Each structure stands twice: as C-alpha cells, then as structure tokens.
Amino acid sequence: MTNTFYAGIDLGTSRTTITTSSGRRMTTLSCVGYCKDFIARKRFGRDYLLGEEALEHRLALEMIWPLEHGVIRDDEKSREATRLIISHLIDRTLPERESGDQLLTAVGVPAQASLNSKKTILAAIEPLVGKLLVVSEPFAVAYGLDRFDECLIVDIGAGTTDLCRMHGSYAEETDQLTLTKAGNYLDQAIMEAIQEKYPEVQLTPQIAKRIKEKYGYVYDTSDPVKVTLSSKGVQGEYDLTDVLHAACLKLAEPISEAIGELIGTFDPDFQERLRNNVILAGGGSRLRGIDRAIEKSLTPYGGGRATCVDDAEFCGAMGTLKMCEDMPLEEWERL
Ligand SMILES: Nc1ncnc2c1ncn2[C@@H]1O[C@H](COP(=O)(O)OP(=O)(O)OP(=O)(O)O)[C@@H](O)[C@H]1O
Ligand SMILES: [Mg+2]
Known part of the structure; x- marks a missing residue:
C-alpha cells in the first residue's frame, strides 16, 4: 500500500525550515560547503557538509549559499546545493517514507520570487518530490495563522522583507511588495x-x-x-x-515606509483595519522594538497596532504544510 506524506518548506536566504505531516520539524542554514581539496575530504570523510556544520568548518570548504534575495541563483551549482539541503531535510523528517509513497510539498518563497522565478525553483526541487506547489511566503504565514481577514503580513527575512496585504481571498500582485532591505x-x-x-x-x-x-x-x-x-x-x-x-533604523524606516504605501493604496473603508492588524514574522521580527517603531510610524495615519508572531522560525513552514494538507486532491492532480 502506498502512503501519502505532506511537507511544508520555507526556503529562505539564511535558513530553510520544514514541517511534515509526520509531526516533525527541522531547520538548517541554507548553505552547502564543498571540500576545497583532498585534505579537507580526508578530514571530513565526505565531499560536502551542510548547514551549521559547513559554516563551522568554512575555512576548509567552498561555501555555496544558493539563495540570493530569496531567489535561487540560476546556475547548476546553486540548484544542486538547494536539492542537497531540501533532500536532507525531507529524509530526516520523513524517515518512514518508502519509494513509491506519494510526497506532496509546498514551498514558500519571497513574494516577488513566487511571481518571477517559479521556473528555477521548480527545476531545482521538482526532481525530489512528487508534486510541488510554490507559494508566496507572507501569504503562507497568514494561512498558517488562519488570518484570512484584513491584515498586513510583514516577513522580515535575511535577503528580503516581504509584505502582503490580506483581504479574504488570494493575494494579488498589487497586494505584495518585496524589499531587499532585510x-x-x-x-x-x-x-x-x-x-x-x-x-x-x-x-x-x-x-x-x-x-x-x-x-x-x-x-x-x-x-x-x-x-x-x-x-x-x-x-x-x-x-x-x-x-x-x-544602523537598525536603516532597516526599520524603509519597512515602515513600505507598510505606509500598502495601507495608503488600500480601499479607504478598510485602511483602519489594516493599520490595526500588522503582523511581523521572519527572523527580523525579533529585532527588539521593531513592533513599537512600526506603530510609531503609523501615528500620522491615525495610529495602528503591530504584533510579532510567536514562532518566527517555523510559522512560514507551518503555513505551507497547512496549505498542502488543505488542498483538495483534484487541485494536486491539476498541477
Ligand atoms: N534577535 C534577532 N534580532 C534581529 N535579527 C534577527 C534576530 N534573530 C534572527 N535575526 C535575523 O533574521 C534573519 C533570518 O530570518 P529568516 O530565517 O526569517 O530569514 P530567511 O527566511 O532565511 O530569509 P528570506 O526570507 O529573506 O529568504 C537573519 O538576518 C537573522 O540575523
Ligand atoms: Mg523567509
């Protein structure tokens, strides 16, 4: 009998995170270190190291960080490194999976990347998984939090800050903004x-x-x-x-401006609701005082409320997993 497994992945510039239908979760730095020479290979007994282990031994390795500004670099080395990272995470979190079992996966990527570089992402990852859905990361965060009402998700990552306006249906291009300040x-x-x-x-x-x-x-x-x-x-x-x-204000200020822009171009009847429901996610949401700084910047608009998610590390991957599990099988068949 074949089984079906689900995996939600948040493919980030700095870290990649997975949560699976088996209830396991894991995170790793998004890097691969290839041994520089045979001395390094002798020391480690392998051709490459992954994540934290690679970073720790970086002096002996050629380091590849395959993502830049949240997009997989379009070269074979980067695609291979991405595959190594993701297959490692899948193998570790779904050890019970056998060949022939079905794996349905959703990958969250920065808002802009989900529109422009889907093909590179698909080419890099599709060989690993059965069926693959590429989703906008801030949208996945909202999905994971069950926030389908009017709110503004701000995912402050390493390579990009992604903003997405939610209004109860699929977010459109005009609802999203990506800043390379992160x-x-x-x-x-x-x-x-x-x-x-x-x-x-x-x-x-x-x-x-x-x-x-x-x-x-x-x-x-x-x-x-x-x-x-x-x-x-x-x-x-x-x-x-x-x-x-x-220095920290150099990040907080452009984020506040981008929030102002998405609020200012929203339906005026719903702007107040948006202002009062700013949700900060991603590792950068842990910068101390960022929620208060954003609230302060909303004062000229009439004030607002910003809150940080509880689980900045896993909320993206949990959202993509939930999307996978909720999606009807007919939809998967269409992919
Ligand atoms: N306490 C903290 N204060 C400020 N920044 C932090 C803190 N903890 C983590 N970060 C930063 O958060 C960033 C990583 O966040 P996250 O894991 O969400 O990024 P990512 O998903 O890998 O990147 P991206 O979404 O841009 O592809 C790093 O730049 C890290 O230094
Ligand atoms: Mg991210």
Whole structure:
C-alpha cells in the first residue's frame, strides 16, 4: 500500500525550515560547503557538509549559499546545493517514507520570487518530490495563522522583507511588495557603522550578525551596549549603543515606509483595519522594538497596532504544510 506524506518548506536566504505531516520539524542554514581539496575530504570523510556544520568548518570548504534575495541563483551549482539541503531535510523528517509513497510539498518563497522565478525553483526541487506547489511566503504565514481577514503580513527575512496585504481571498500582485532591505542588509549596515567609528576593529558579517541578534534595537533609548571586539588581535571593549541604533533604523524606516504605501493604496473603508492588524514574522521580527517603531510610524495615519508572531522560525513552514494538507486532491492532480 502506498502512503501519502505532506511537507511544508520555507526556503529562505539564511535558513530553510520544514514541517511534515509526520509531526516533525527541522531547520538548517541554507548553505552547502564543498571540500576545497583532498585534505579537507580526508578530514571530513565526505565531499560536502551542510548547514551549521559547513559554516563551522568554512575555512576548509567552498561555501555555496544558493539563495540570493530569496531567489535561487540560476546556475547548476546553486540548484544542486538547494536539492542537497531540501533532500536532507525531507529524509530526516520523513524517515518512514518508502519509494513509491506519494510526497506532496509546498514551498514558500519571497513574494516577488513566487511571481518571477517559479521556473528555477521548480527545476531545482521538482526532481525530489512528487508534486510541488510554490507559494508566496507572507501569504503562507497568514494561512498558517488562519488570518484570512484584513491584515498586513510583514516577513522580515535575511535577503528580503516581504509584505502582503490580506483581504479574504488570494493575494494579488498589487497586494505584495518585496524589499531587499532585510537581515543581511542590516548586518552590512552595522559593519559599516562600527567600522566608521572604530576603523581599527576587525569585523566580519558573522560578527555583525551576532551583535545584531544579541543587542540590536530600535527603541529610542537602551542600556549601554558594550561589546568585546578585536583590533589586530588585541581584545578591547567598544561602546556600540548609538551606532547600533542608527544602523537598525536603516532597516526599520524603509519597512515602515513600505507598510505606509500598502495601507495608503488600500480601499479607504478598510485602511483602519489594516493599520490595526500588522503582523511581523521572519527572523527580523525579533529585532527588539521593531513592533513599537512600526506603530510609531503609523501615528500620522491615525495610529495602528503591530504584533510579532510567536514562532518566527517555523510559522512560514507551518503555513505551507497547512496549505498542502488543505488542498483538495483534484487541485494536486491539476498541477
Ligand atoms: N534577535 C534577532 N534580532 C534581529 N535579527 C534577527 C534576530 N534573530 C534572527 N535575526 C535575523 O533574521 C534573519 C533570518 O530570518 P529568516 O530565517 O526569517 O530569514 P530567511 O527566511 O532565511 O530569509 P528570506 O526570507 O529573506 O529568504 C537573519 O538576518 C537573522 O540575523
Ligand atoms: Mg523567509
């Protein structure tokens, strides 16, 4: 007898997350590290490492991050890396699956990518799965939260910030916006701001990311942020309170503007409802004070309410899984 399994995947620039009908969930960094030479191959006993393990040993590996701005790069290496990441997640979360069983999968990708680069995504992943649905990530978040009423989903990822206006039916192109200002952009902005104030300090995007995740904030005030950094190998303590705030606003402000734009072009009778139902998702929604900063930016429009989802890590994948499970079999047959 053949069984049917469902998998919901959130294919992100920084991490890829899966939840499956077997009740398992898993997340990994969206990267593959190929051994640079035979010494590396001897050390690891494999040709490549995946995710966190690859990042940890990156000095011995050629690192491939197959997604850029939420879109799979259109070259064979990136497609292969994407397949390796996804097949690893599927194998680990559906170990009971046998050949011949049916696998129905929905993959969430940034709003713009779902319109423009579906073909690349299909070409990369379709060989792995039986039937595949590509959906807009913020729409999947709304679906997972059962929010089909008027609300505005803002998914702040690493490569893109995706906004989607919900109004009880399928979101259309005009309901969606994608900004390339997101987590990676903020890491870069933090690096530049620190470098400008302390030119002697040694920084990498990894260090900037760690500082952001631990201390980043967009409140008006904060406790002093003092971080130990290295200058020519010598450790010292640096005050980053102001530079960090200024850099984080570089992300919060364009997001607020984009929210204003989607609200301002909505049916006036429903604008107030939209303003009061801004939902922040994605890893970037964990930036401290981002909800309050967005509410403050809505004051000139008449005020509003922004809330962060509880499970920023898995809510996208849970939404895509739910879409798979809800979709009638005839619809799958049509795909
Ligand atoms: N506490 C935090 N404060 C600020 N940013 C954070 C925090 N935790 C995670 N992030 C950032 O969230 C981003 C990752 O979010 P997420 O996993 O939603 O992205 P993604 O889905 O991989 O990317 P995309 O949706 O753009 O393809 C990273 O830039 C990460 O640094
Ligand atoms: Mg994402």
